[in-house]
Amino acid sequence: xxxxxxxxxxxxxxxxxxxxxxxxxxxxxxxxxxxxxxxxxxxxxxxxxxxxxxxxxxxxxxxxxxxxxxxxxxxxxxxxxxxxxxxxxxxxxxxxxxxxxxxxxxxxxxxxxxxxxxxxxxxxxxxxxxxxxxxxxxxxxxxxxxxxxxxxxxxxx
Numbered sequence: 001x002x003x004x005x006x007x008x009x010x011x012x013x014x015x016x017x018x019x020x021x022x023x024x025x026x027x028x029x030x031x032x033x034x035x036x037x038x039x040x041x042x043x044x045x046x047x048x049x050x051x052x053x054x055x056x057x058x059x060x061x062x063x064x065x066x067x068x069x070x071x072x073x074x075x076x077x078x079x080x081x082x083x084x085x086x087x088x089x090x091x092x093x094x095x096x097x098x099x100x101x102x103x104x105x106x107x108x109x110x111x112x113x114x115x116x117x118x119x120x121x122x123x124x125x126x127x128x129x130x131x132x133x134x135x136x137x138x139x140x141x142x143x144x145x146x147x148x149x150x151x152x153x154x155x156x157x
Contacts, residue, residue: 036079036087036144039134043075051134051146058149064132066108066124068156076119079136079144094139104130108153124153 039051041064048062066072077098079087089096097116102109107128112120116137131148 035081036136037082038080038084039136039144039146040078040080041075041134041149042078043073048075049149051149053144056147058147060149063152064122064149065152065154066122067154068124068126070157071111071121071123074113074119074121077134078118092138096143097137099135099137099142101133101135102130102151103132103148104128108132108151122151127153127155129153 037053039053041048041050046062048064049058049060051058064072077100081087095116098112098118100110100112100120105125107124107126107130109123109125110120110132111123122132129150129152132151133148134144134146135142136144
């Protein structure tokens with residue numbers, strides 16, 4: 001009886017693993033699916049913030065702020081592998097794009113350079129603070145979704 005239960009658990013575990021891999025459209029031996037370990041926001045060559053995917057936490061190097069009625073310089077969102085190298089997604093079967101969600105768009109918005117592009121600018125609308133969530137979108141789902149990062153909009157200058 002114990003042997004039967006044990007083999008059933010192994011079979012269920014194998015099936016769950018196969019379904020999880022199928023959800024991202026990859027097989028274990030294909031090796032074409034990128035797994036980001038960090039997310040960086042970079043402006044003018046300066047890393048503003050780094051998100052640790054496994055720890056689900058942001059490390060802010062330079063606070064993200066903009067004046068109401070103004071835009072930041074171009075910000076690039078980079079996804080890094082476990083060795084700190086930037087990931088490129090040209091070889092993915094499904095399209096990989098950037099998603100940016102601003103919690104309160106009355107305070108600020110993120111204007112992407114092009115739909116899905118990994119670059120854009122924050123535009124301040126009114127004084128206040130709001131959270132921004134970054135997503136790595138892969139086909140119909142998000143491979144990575146960060147916790148919110150705070151963006152501060154200062155009063156118009």
